Every structure is written in C-alpha cells, then in structure tokens.
Amino acid sequence: MDPVRKDEFDSEACGSLSPKSKPCPRPKPGEAAGGCSFDGAQITLLPIMDAAHLVHGPIACAGNSWESRGALSSGPSLSQYGFATDLNDSDIIFGGEKKLKESIDYIAGRFAPPAIFVYSTCVTALIGEDMDAVCKEAGERLHIPVIPVNSPGFVGSKNLGNRLAGDALLQYVIGTGEPEPGTPLGVNLIGEYNIAGEMWDIEKLMNSAGIAVTSRITGDARYKEITWAHRAKVNMVVCSRALLGLAKEMESRYGIPYFEGSFYGAKETTYSLRQMAYLMNDREMERRVDRLTEREESRLAMDLRPYRKLLKGKKAVLYTGGVKSWSVISALKELGVQVVGVGTNKSTEDDVRRIADRVGDDTEYIPEGGASRILKTVRERKADIMIAGGRNMYVAMKEQIPFIDINQERHKAYAGYEGLLRLAKELTYSLANPIWKLASSPAPWDKEAPPYDR
Amino acid sequence: MSKDRLEIPDYNSLFSEDRFVQQRENKRQFEAPCSEQETAEALAYSQSAEYLEKNFNRKAVVINPHKACQPLGSIMAALGFEKTLPFVHGSQGCNSYFRSHLSRHFKEPTPAVSSSMTEDAAVFGGMSNLIDGLENSIALYKPEMVALCTTCMAEVIGDDLSSFIGNARQKGVISEDFPVAFCNTPSFVGSHITGYDSMLKGILSYLYDRSGIQAAPGSGEETGEKLNVMLGFEPYTGNFAEIRKILNAFDTKYTFLGDHSGNYDSPATGEYEYYYGGTKLDDVPLAANALATLSLQKYTLKKTQDYIGGTWKQLIAAMSTPLGITGTDKLLDTISELTGLPVPASLTEERGRVVDALMDSHPYIHGKRVALVGDPDLLIGLIGFCLETGMEPVHIVCSNGDVDFNDVKFKEEAEALLASSPYGSEAAVYIGKDLWHMRSLLLNDPVDLAIGSSHLKFAAKDANVPLIRVGFPIFDRHHMHRYPVLGYQGALNLLSLIVNTVLDELDRNHSGFNFDLVR
Numbered sequence: 001m002d003p004v005r006k007d008e009f010d011s012e013a014c015g016s017l018s019p020k021s022k023p024c025p026r027p028k029p030g031e032a033a034g035g036c037s038f039d040g041a042q043i044t045l046l047p048i049m050d051a052a053h054l055v056h057g058p059i060a061c062a063g064n065s066w067e068s069r070g071a072l073s074s075g076p077s078l079s080q081y082g083f084a085t086d087l088n089d090s091d092i093i094f095g096g097e098k099k100l101k102e103s104i105d106y107i108a109g110r111f112a113p114p115a116i117f118v119y120s121t122c123v124t125a126l127i128g129e130d131m132d133a134v135c136k137e138a139g140e141r142l143h144i145p146v147i148p149v150n151s152p153g154f155v156g157s158k159n160l161g162n163r164l165a166g167d168a169l170l171q172y173v174i175g176t177g178e179p180e181p182g183t184p185l186g187v188n189l190i191g192e193y194n195i196a197g198e199m200w201d202i203e204k205l206m207n208s209a210g211i212a213v214t215s216r217i218t219g220d221a222r223y224k225e226i227t228w229a230h231r232a233k234v235n236m237v238v239c240s241r242a243l244l245g246l247a248k249e250m251e252s253r254y255g256i257p258y259f260e261g262s263f264y265g266a267k268e269t270t271y272s273l274r275q276m277a278y279l280m281n282d283r284e285m286e287r288r289v290d291r292l293t294e295r296e297e298s299r300l301a302m303d304l305r306p307y308r309k310l311l312k313g314k315k316a317v318l319y320t321g322g323v324k325s326w327s328v329i330s331a332l333k334e335l336g337v338q339v340v341g342v343g344t345n346k347s348t349e350d351d352v353r354r355i356a357d358r359v360g361d362d363t364e365y366i367p368e369g370g371a372s373r374i375l376k377t378v379r380e381r382k383a384d385i386m387i388a389g390g391r392n393m394y395v396a397m398k399e400q401i402p403f404i405d406i407n408q409e410r411h412k413a414y415a416g417y418e419g420l421l422r423l424a425k426e427l428t429y430s431l432a433n434p435i436w437k438l439a440s441s442p443a444p445w446d447k448e449a450p451p452y453d454r
Numbered sequence: 455m456s457k458d459r460l461e462i463p464d465y466n467s468l469f470s471e472d473r474f475v476q477q478r479e480n481k482r483q484f485e486a487p488c489s490e491q492e493t494a495e496a497l498a499y500s501q502s503a504e505y506l507e508k509n510f511n512r513k514a515v516v517i518n519p520h521k522a523c524q525p526l527g528s529i530m531a532a533l534g535f536e537k538t539l540p541f542v543h544g545s546q547g548c549n550s551y552f553r554s555h556l557s558r559h560f561k562e563p564t565p566a567v568s569s570s571m572t573e574d575a576a577v578f579g580g581m582s583n584l585i586d587g588l589e590n591s592i593a594l595y596k597p598e599m600v601a602l603c604t605t606c607m608a609e610v611i612g613d614d615l616s617s618f619i620g621n622a623r624q625k626g627v628i629s630e631d632f633p634v635a636f637c638n639t640p641s642f643v644g645s646h647i648t649g650y651d652s653m654l655k656g657i658l659s660y661l662y663d664r665s666g667i668q669a670a671p672g673s674g675e676e677t678g679e680k681l682n683v684m685l686g687f688e689p690y691t692g693n694f695a696e697i698r699k700i701l702n703a704f705d706t707k708y709t710f711l712g713d714h715s716g717n718y719d720s721p722a723t724g725e726y727e728y729y730y731g732g733t734k735l736d737d738v739p740l741a742a743n744a745l746a747t748l749s750l751q752k753y754t755l756k757k758t759q760d761y762i763g764g765t766w767k768q769l770i771a772a773m774s775t776p777l778g779i780t781g782t783d784k785l786l787d788t789i790s791e792l793t794g795l796p797v798p799a800s801l802t803e804e805r806g807r808v809v810d811a812l813m814d815s816h817p818y819i820h821g822k823r824v825a826l827v828g829d830p831d832l833l834i835g836l837i838g839f840c841l842e843t844g845m846e847p848v849h850i851v852c853s854n855g856d857v858d859f860n861d862v863k864f865k866e867e868a869e870a871l872l873a874s875s876p877y878g879s880e881a882a883v884y885i886g887k888d889l890w891h892m893r894s895l896l897l898n899d900p901v902d903l904a905i906g907s908s909h910l911k912f913a914a915k916d917a918n919v920p921l922i923r924v925g926f927p928i929f930d931r932h933h934m935h936r937y938p939v940l941g942y943q944g945a946l947n948l949l950s951l952i953v954n955t956v957l958d959e960l961d962r963n964h965s966g967f968n969f970d971l972v973r
Contacts, residue, residue, distance in 0.1 A: 029569045029583045030590030036547020058606050058642035059516060060523025064551040067912070068558070068929070074469070074478045080912070081890075086516040089643050092610065102514030122545050122607040123642060126576060154545035154576050154607055197469060204473070222481065371563065372594075375726060391553055394563040398726035439722060 032371075034345075036153035038121055040161020043069055044242060045117050045149065045168070047193050047218040048226065050076035052113040054083040056100050056131060057121025061153075070410060071193045074200070074220050078113055092127055097134050104138045104146055114223040115145040117168075125152035145223075147172045162191075162242035169217065169226060170249055177227025179214075186212030187276050188232040188256075190247055191239030192263075194219030195407075198415035202263050205296075205416050209289045211276055217243065230254045234279040236261055236272060241351060260350075262327030263415035264423075265334050266297050296417045304335070307424035312336035314431065317378045319343035319366060319388035320406050326354035328387065328406060331414070333358065335424050341366055341377035343388075371395040385431055400439040402430045501897040509894045510887075517890035520827055520853040520909055522927075523641030524649030525603050526552045527687050529566050531653035532601030532635075534712030536732040538657075539597035540566040543584055543613065544605025548641075559689060559927040560718040560935060565728045567591045571607060580608055584618045588634070589627045595728055599735060602636040603653055609640035633735065635660035645854035646926075647754040647829055650687040654712050655758040658738055659765070665739035669766040674743025680707040681792060682744045682768070684758065686751030687829065689926035689935055691719040693775075696938035697750070703798045704789055709733065709741045711758075719936065742766040746792045750775055750785075750940070751831040753857045753864055772859065777835030778842050778945050779809060785941070801942070808942040808949075812843060815953040818973070820844035822956065823880075825896060827851045827889070827906030828925040830864040835940070836905060836924065837868060839948060841875040845903075848880050849895040855885030889913050903955065920955050924948070 035043075038061060046053055046069060055062040066082025073079065085103050087096045100118070107116055116138075120131055131148045139146035151164040179185065187206065192199050199219040206213060214232035215225045235247045235258035247258035257279050261272035270293040277286040314337045318328055329339050341364040344352050355365075364377050371392060378386055378401055386396045389407030396403040404426055406414070414423045468474070488496070499505050525542050529552050532540035542549040549568035556564045569587035571580045588600065602615060615636045622628050637656030639649040662669075674680070683701070685693060694715035701708050716731015747762050749755050752772035763770045771792055776785035782805070786797045822845045826836050833852055840847045855864045865883050872878030884891060889909060896904065896917035904914045905922045908929045914921040928934045938944040957973055 028590060029571075029587030030541075030567050030592075031570070031594065032549070032553065032565065032567050034546070035550045036545050039547045039550070054515065058523065058640075059519050059521060059645075060526070060548075060551075060641045062516070063519040063522050064526065064548075064555055066518065067909075068554070072469075074474070075481060082516075082518045084516045084519055085514065086519070087642050089640070092642055099514050106512060106515045122576075122605070123610055126607065126610045152545075153547040154572050156572060158547070200469065200474060200477070203477070371565075371726060391550075391557060391563070394557055394561060395726050398563065398720065398722050398724075400722055400724045440724065 035158035035161075037151045037155045037157065037161030037164060038119060038153040039065065040158035040163075040242075041149050041151035041165040041168075042119060042161070043071075043158075043193070044162045044165035045218060046079050047071040047073075047216075048115075048117070048221045048223055049073040049079045050114055051223045052078055052081070052083060052107045052111055052116045053119065054085070054100075054103055054107060054116055055119045055121060056085045056096065056103075056124045056129065057087055057119075058123055059084055059086040061119075061121045069193075070195045071219060072195075072197045076222070078111055081111075083107060087123060092123060095127065095129065096124065097129055100129070100131070100134050101138060104134070105142070108138075108142045108144060113144070115147060115173075117147050117149055119149045120152045122153045125150070125154070145172060145176070159241055162239075163245050166243045166246035170246060170253075173223075173226050173229075174250070175227070175230045175254075177224060179228045179231055184212040185214050185231055185233055186280065187234045187236055188215045188217055188229050188250075189213060189219070190217045190235055190237045190258075191243040192216070192219045193239075196410055196413040198263070198413040198419065201413055201416040201418055205269070205273065205292070206276070209273060209277065209292045210285055211273070211280070211289075217246070230256070232256055234258070234276055236276060238262065262330070263419065264324065264327040265331030266300055266417055266420055267334065268327050268330050269293075269416050269420075270297060300417045300421060303421055304424055307421075307428050308336050310428050310432070311424065313338065314384045314427075315340045315381060316385045316387055317341035317366075317374065317381065317383045318406075319374050319386070319392060324406060325351050326358055328414075329355065329358040331420055331423060332387075334420065335427065337385075337427065339363055340381035340383050341374075343374070375399055385427065400436060402433070402436060404430055500894070503898060506894045506898045509891060516888050518888055518893075518909065518912065520851070520889050520907070521645040522555060523548075523606075523646060524639035524644055524652065525549075525605055525641065526555060527646035527649030527651070528601070528603040528637060528639050528653035529556065529564065530646075530687060530714055531650045531657065531712055532566075532603075533564070533714040533717045534654070534710075534732055535599065535601070535657060535738075536734050537598035537729040538732065538735075539591060539595050539600050539728070541569070541587065541591060541600050541602045542566060542605060543569045543580060543587075543602060543615065544571055544607045546570040548605045555927060556718075558929045560691070561932065562718045562720065563726070565595060567595070576607065576611060579611060580613045581618045581621065584613070584615075585622045585625060585627050588619075588622050592628065592632070597729070599633040599635060599657075601653060601657060602634055603639040603649065603656075604637075605639070606641045609638065609642075633661065633664065645829075647687045647751075647831075647854060647857075651755050651757045654684070654686075654755065655761050658711060658741075658758065659761055661735055661738040662742055662765070667739040667742060669742035669768070671743065671766065671768045672745050674740055675707070675745060679709055679737075679740050679744040681789070682709050682711050682741045682747040682762070684711045684747065684749045684751070684755055685713075686749070686754040686831065687926070688714070688751075689928070690937070690939055691715040692936050692938035693940050693944070696941040696943055699943075700786070700801065700941055701789070703800050704793060704795050705798075706789070706793045706795055709737050709744065711738070711741060711747070742768070744768065746771060748788065748792065749773070752859045753830040753834075756857065756859060759859075774831040774834035776940050777832075777948065778839035779805065779812070779942070780842050781835055781838050782941050782945065804942045808946045811946055812949060815949055816844060818953050818956050818960075819949075821846060822903055822952075823848045823901040825849040825851075825892065825901045825904045825906075825919070827892060827904075827910050830855050830857055832925050834864075834868060834871065837871050837878070837881075839945065841871070841877050843949070844877060845952075846877045846880060847872065848882075848899065848901050849892060850881060850883045851887050851889070851892045851895075852883070852885050853888060855883070893917065903952065905952075920959055922951055922955055924951075 062082045062084035135146040135148040149168045151161045215229035237247045237260045259275045262268040273289045277289040343366045385402040387404045529540040546568045553564040569583040635657040637652040720730040746769035749772040771788045868883045872881045893913035904919045907925045937947045
C-alpha cells in the first residue's frame with residue numbers, strides 16, 4: 001500500500017494553506033449553523049485594538065455585529081467602533097467604490113488609526129467591487145496601511161474566515177515592520193483572542209518565566225507589533241483550527257518553529273510553557289519554567305482541593321469549537337469532571353485525535369449542532385452540566401441544566417493556573433445554585449402527597 | 455498565601471491591579487500615543503460646534519449603526535405564528551447573527567435555519583440549497599409551517615422563491631399542502647421593521663389565499679373575530695400581556711396577528727420545545743372576517759395595513775406604540791369606538807393611579823433634558839410620554855426614520871408633536887443618522903438623560919449621561935423586556951425607570967448637601 005503523501009494528508013486538514021486544500025466542511029442547508037466567513041475574518045482581526053475595522057457592505061453585517069465580542073482591550077478602543085459603508089440599492093446597481101474611498105478617507109482623517117482593515121461582504125463580492133484596488137490607492141495616498149480582507153460570507157464557514165484573515169495578515173502585515181532595537185524577542189501567540197482577558201493571565205505567566213511576547217495575533221494586539229511578528233523565535237498556535245496555516249507559512253517563510261498548545265488546564269499550561277522554552281533553545285529559561293510551573297501547580301493543587309471534592313465524578317457535555325474542544329477536556333479531567341459528550345462540529349482532524357486521546361471510549365461525539373442533538377446527549381448520559389456557547393445557553397435553561405458559557409461572550413478568564421481555579425469555582429457555583437433544586441421540584445400543589453401532615 | 459489566592463477577582467477589579475496598569479503603560483509604546491495635550495485637544499474639538507457640523511456633513515461612512523436588517527425582523531414575525539420555523543435563504547452567517555441578536559435581547563433560544571448558500575450557489579443560484587434546506591429542516595425541526603425570507607445575497611443573484619418552492623413541491627421534497635410562506639427581504643433596503651412588515655404581510659396573505667375563504671368584515675363576530683390586533687416589531691413580551699389585559703377588561707373578542715411572546719417568554723419546564731404559543735394558523739383566514747384591525751406600530755406595519763385594508767376590506771385603526779397616559783387614552787378610545795364597548799371602570803381606575811404616580815414624581819423629572827434613540831413608532835410614543843411629564847426631548851435620532859404613513863412622514867409627525875408642547879421647543883429630529891452623530895450631539899449640547907438601546911451606552915458614557923434602556927436591542931440588562939412599557943402599567947414602569955435613575959444620580963453625585971433620606 002502506498003504511504004499517504006504528506007501534502008495529501010495536509011490537504012485533508014482544515015488548517016492547511018496549500019492551494020489544493022479542501023474547504024472546511026460545508027454547512028448543511030436547513031440547519032441552524034454557525035457564523036460565516038465574514039464573521040470569522042472579523043473576529044480574528046477585531047482584537048487588533050488600535051486599528052479601524054470598516055465593513056464594506058449593507059448596514060447589517062456591521063449593524064448586527066458591532067461590539068458584541070468579549071475580546072478585551074487594555075488600551076485603545078477604536079476597534080470597538082462599528083464602521084460600515086452602508087450600501088443601499090442604488091450603490092448596488094452603480095457600485096459602492098466611491099463610498100468606500102470616502103469612508104476610508106473619513107476614518108483616516110478623523111481617527112488617525114495606524115491601519116484600516118476593510119472587510120468585503122456577500123454583496124460587495126457579488127457585485128464585483130475592486131476592493132483591493134481601492135485599498136491600495138487609498139493606502140498610498142494616505143500613507144497608512146489599508147488592508148483588504150476578502151472573506152465574504154458565502155465562501156464558507158466561520159473557520160474559513162479565520163484562515164482568510166490569517167492570509168491577509170501574511171500578505172499585508174507580517175514582515176512590514178521592525179521592532180525597536182533592544183526589544184526582547186520571544187514568542188508569538190497566534191489564535192488567542194483575549195476573551196475575558198485570558199491573554200493577560202497568559203502573558204503574566206510567560207513574563208514571570210522570562211519569556212517575552214513578541215506579537216499577539218491577535219488578542220489585545222497593536223497593529224505595529226504584528227508587523228514585526230516575523231522576528232519572533234517561536235510561534236505558539238493557541239487555536240489551531242483558526243490559524244495553524246499562518247504558523248505553517250511563517251515556518252516556511254521565516255523559519256520560525258511552531259507548536260500547537262493550549263492554556264486550559266494546569267497540565268496543558270505547563271506543557272505550553274515548557275515547549276516555548278524548549279523551542280527558544282535556552283536552558284536557563286527552561287529551568288525557570290520548571291521552577292515556575294512546579295510552584296504554580298503545587299499551589300493550584302492545594303487551592304483546588306475543596307472544589308475537587310465537590311466536582312469529582314460529575315459529568316459534563318462539552319459543546320464548543322476549535323482548540324477548546326480538546327483542551328477544556330484536560331482542564332475538566334484535572335478537576336475530576338468526566339466529559340460524557342463532546343462536540344466535534346468545529347474541530348480539525350487533529351483536534352478530534354486530541355479529543356480521542358483525552359476521553360474514554362464511552363464518550364459520545366456530537367458531530368453536528370442543533371439543540372436537540374446536544375440535549376439528547378445530556379439526557380442519555382445523565383450529564384450534570386452543559387458547557388457551551390451563548391446560543392445554546394438558553395436551551396439549557398429551558399431544560400434546567402446547569403450551564404457554563406465557554407465561548408466568546410463569557411466574562412470569566414479560564415486560561416492558565418488561575419483560570420483553572422476560576423473554572424472550578426464557576427462549575428461549583430453553577431452546579432450548586434439552589435435554583436436547580438427549586439426548578440426540578442414540582443409546585444407544592446402538583447405534589448402527590450400533601451406538603452404537611454394533616 | 456493560598457487563602458488569598460482563593461479570592462478570585464473578576465476582570466473589572468483584576469485589571470485595575472498595579473501589575474496590569476503597568477503592563478498597559480508598557481504597551482503604549484506600540485500605540486504611537488498622542489500626548490495628553492493632544493488627547494485633550496481632540497476631546498475638546500469633538501465637543502465643538504465645528505466638529506458637529508463636520509460630522510453631520512459626513513456622507514460616506516456609518517459609525518456605530520443603530521439598525522439591524524430586514525431578515526432579523528422577518529424572523530421575529532415568523533415566530534409570532536404557531537409552530538412556524540423561520541428560514542433564511544442566503545449564506546449562513548446572517549442567520550447566526552439573527553439568532554444571537556434576538557437571543558441576547560430576549561435571553562431565550564431562537565429557532566431559525568439557513569439555506570447556507572456558498573460560492574457555487576452564488577454562481578448557479580440557490581435553488582438546490584433551498585430545496586435541500588427545506589427537506590432537512592422539516593425533518594429536523596418538524597414545523598407546521600416554514601416562513602422563508604431572503605438575504606442580500608439571494609436578492610443580488612435574483613433567486614425566485616416562489617418558483618423554487620414550486621419546484622420543491624414538484625420534486626416531492628415537501629407535500630403539496632405543506633404551508634411555506636415567503637417574502638423578499640434585501641438588507642440593503644429598509645431595516646428590521648421593514649422585514650417584520652414584509653413577513654407578516656407574507657404570512658397573512660399566504661394563509662388567507664390558500665384557505666379559499668372570502669373576506670367578509672364583521673361576519674366573524676360570532677366565531678370570535680371581532681378585533682385583530684398587531685403589535686409589530688415588538689421587543690417587549692410584556693407588552694403583549696398588557697394589551698391582553700386591556701382587551702380582556704373590555705371583554706371583547708380579538709385575535710393577535712403575530713404574537714411572539716410565547717416563543718420569547720416560555721417557562722423552564724425541564725424540556726425544551728422548538729415552538730411556544732403564537733397565532734394559530736387556522737385563525738388567520740378567519741381574521742379576515744373581523745370587524746377591524748388595530749395596528750399599534752403604524753410606520754412599521756405599512757404594507758400589512760395596506761393589505762388588510764385593501765384585500766380584507768377591513769377598517770384599520772393605526773397608531774404608534776401607545777406609551778404614556780395620552781397614548782393609552784387614545785388606545786382605549788379607539789378600542790371603545792371600534793367595538794362599541796365602554797371603557798371599563800377598572801382601566802379608568804388604573805389610569806387614576808398612574809396619574810397619581812406621575813404627580814408624585816413630577817418635581818424630579820420636570821425640565822429634564824432628554825436624548826432619544828429608537829425605531830419610529832417607539833419614538834413617537836416616547837416623545838409623547840416625555841412631553842406629558844414635563845421632560846424636554848432635545849436630540850432625537852431615528853436611523854430608520856425615513857418612513858411614512860398615509861403620506862405623513864415620521865419626521866413631520868414627530869416635529870408636529872414636539873411643536874404642540876412648550877417642552878418640545880428645543881428638540882431636533884434626525885433621520886438616517888447613526889450613534890456617532892448622537893455622540894456629537896450629546897457632547898455638543900449636553901442633556902440629563904439618554905433613552906435608547908444598549909448600543910447607545912458608548913455615546914452615553916463618553917458624554918457622561920445616564921442611559922435608560924428602552925427599545926431594541928437591550929443586551930446588557932436582564933428582563934427589561936418582560937415589563938410592559940405600553941398602557942397605563944407601562945407608563946408607570948417607564949416613570950419608575952426614569953425617576954429612580956434620576957434619584958440614583960442625585961445620590962451618586964451629591965455634593966454633601968443633598969444626600970436626602972426623603973425624596
């Protein structure tokens with residue numbers, strides 16, 4: 001039997017950038033599917049906090065989405081602003097390029113951003129707007145980077161959009177700048193979006209081991225730091241589903257080694273920090289990491305004790321995407337929580353392999369969405385808690401299932417050692433809330449026996 | 455040490471810690487920061503009349519939009535009917551935005567599916583996606599009707615819904631008699647209220663046409679259809695309950711045309727169903743025999759009103775959302791006129807109680823300058839409420855206010871209403887403007903209170919004005935939609951929201967002399 005050639009194997013994986021690569025799995029018509037490529041591209045780049053993000057299309061692509069992600073900024077807030085060209089029917093007939101040009105000019109004049117990202121939408125792609133040309137012309141005239149992001153909604157899933165955003169960074173941003181002399185160089189964090197401030201916890205850990213962050217791609221990023229990402233010594237891919245291709249391409253272009261890792265759970269965090277130090281090829285740093293991780297792990301073990309006692313043997317159904325599909329399993333296992341069902345809808349084959357490494361044979365894989373499918377698993381496996389994103393949250397409430405939001409709207413940071421402690425606390429709180437007991441007991445007049453002795 | 459670590463601060467307090475403050479400072483080197491003087495100058499400039507003018511001359515870009523698109527409204531309309539599955543024909547992301555948007559507002563799940571069109575559909579048309587989508591969604595969600603609307607994409611490539619549905623029937627994917635109502639909802643025209651209207655009209659006309667019933671206004675009185683009631687794009691489930699309470703007090707028969715309060719206010723029973731409540735499909739053709747239709751969002755429901763008046767030959771009583779005492783008086787007068795029934799004593803008594811409450815609070819709200827943002831019908835109601843309580847509307851922004859009803863434009867009506875009271879003399883109404891315009895107005899000509907959706911919170915914060923959340927969407931507060939804002943009870947709710955915000959502000963900003971116990 002012929003061995004599977006590496007490039008063919010790669011083309012199967014969703015993160016591959018090779019031209020032959022298959023698109024991510026197509027959504028099935030008639031289902032309540034997730035976001036589109038436009039959404040994906042935007043959520044990847046929006047955490048570049050000091051840049052302006054302009055949506056070229058009818059109002060609602062921006063109107064329905066502005067400022068609804070939980071990616072936090074430590075400073076600038078321009079990325080919070082919803083900019084749109086708001087095309088109407090006559091623009092669609094006669095073209096919206098003039099409006100786009102004027103919009104870019106206005107933003108540059110009024111807000112003076114370091115860069116403007118311009119997103120195409122279904123409509124502008126269909127009517128054949130030459131966005132690249134408009135952006136190029138405006139960029140040259142205004143002397144700031146104006147970057148076209150060609151990821152209209154219809155080209156595919158949200159995840160494809162993440163990757164197209166990565167392509168835009170490779171094509172227009174990375175390698176266009178140089179760090180100040182004397183800037184310590186270290187690791188790029190790729191595919192970490194600083195939801196609820198997780199990036200800050202991670203950075204703190206890295207810094208205390210003496211590892212510098214070169215560029216954040218893109219959680220709480222500044223435009224300039226991404227321009228010199230090619231000077232980093234190591235790439236860590238935090239969400240592989242989204243931006244593995246970016247790391248692969250940077251490896252071949254700039255020779256930067258990469259690894260895929262996670263910060264959910266103590267073991268994964270330790271592994272990631274060790275891997276960074278190892279790839280930096282710095283023995284002293286490795287020793288510092290070892291000391292740090294040992295100290296943090298033993299502290300954590302102590303802090304977790306009361307929670308583990310309560311969480312041990314609890315069963316959870318996990319429905320999320322990308323890196324969290326497997327890494328949160330590790331975190332839960334460390335807390336003694338058993339994952340009895342896991343969503344694989346938004347996972348790469350590698351992710352699924354990693355899931356398989358971490359769960360037992362009797363864990364159910366939930367390949368596609370739909371509330372009923374998830375609920376079926378919860379019921380059949382008698383799960384105690386559901387861990388998923390906001391769109392499934394209210395379904396869980398209807399079914400009176402304790403719930404934790406793990407996706408972009410969450411307000412708690414779960415990364416790193418402190419994050420695991422927070423997760424333990426949240427799980428305990430959610431499970432222990434008195435409302436579940438109240439909800440599951442019938443009203444007194446519906447009980448068979450009278451509530452008091454007659 | 456370990457004991458301390460168990461105290462886990464949330465990010466609000468965590469990131470005010472020194473180490474994070476320091477980290478933020480370190481990062482500023484990448485931001486090419488302006489000097490403090492430049493920042494102060496820019497802030498001052500943004501408060502100047504010069505920038506206000508510049509901002510209002512802005513033609514191209516929209517900054518911080520305050521409207522959603524047609525299909526979002528059409529999903530809400532579809533969920534107003536029993537066991538109806540909203541179906542969005544287009545690329546999949548739109549649908550996921552709609553579901554998130556509505557769920558974040560109502561804190562309830564939103565069942566809605568998409569035909570997930572992709573590049574090949576863009577080239578060859580979306581027929582096969584639509585047909586596959588119908589087959590899959592009916593199998594998965596078991597609806598009794600599908601309500602189909604389009605997106606930008608389907609509109610730009612010119613997909614023909616009617617013929618696609620016909621082909622789906624021919625292919626046997628759906629049976630001949632399975633109802634599929636539909637409408638065209640391009641997002642580059644109108645806003646969510648246009649989409650609500652299109653879908654409601656689509657469903658009413660579709661169910662009526664296929665029933666074979668001939669409209670005979672007034673003939674249905676015996677079978678229960680005396681009055682039809684439409685609430686329109688209604689972000690408050692509590693408003694449905696309040697209208698129900700009022701109609702029941704009159705003891706009149708009525709049918710809601712579109713009632714999504716069941717879907718967006720369902721109990722947690724331990725078992726999730728896809729569909730809750732809604733207007734019964736069989737009730738729709740019978741509604742053509744009702745005496746009259748009461749429409750409570752006249753700008754929103756333009757096409758539907760025309761349809762009911764034209765095809766069903768029914769009397770239409772159309773008004774904007776009846777907020778405040780005057781608005782509710784008009785509502786009760788109208789119901790009384792349409793049904794021939796007297797206004798019940800219980801409502802007169804309730805009116806008296808709410809008037810009493812307004813009198814109790816008037817010293818604290820009189821003369822408060824207010825900025826308003828919202829949909830046209832809500833704004834007419836809010837302006838009326840402000841004027842009758844002595845509050846002064848100053849800035850009024852209505853992004854989707856480019857609508858008219860019986861040839862009267864929203865802006866004209868709003869201005870006439872404002873001109874009718876001395877408290878409206880300072881007001882200006884802006885249509886087609888966004889929240890960045892509103893920010894300019896708030897900074898340039900400060901007010902005491904801002905009333906609008908959660909999206910207004912950024913501008914309100916910049917201008918340091920307390921925001922009272924009314925309208926759609928409200929993402930960052932819980933349960934607001936459960937309390938009615940219309941009717942006398944609604945007037946009381948609005949009043950307590952507003953007056954207690956004013957009192958909170960008084961306490962918070964007290965100078966040491968006015969931290970009073972009794973107010």
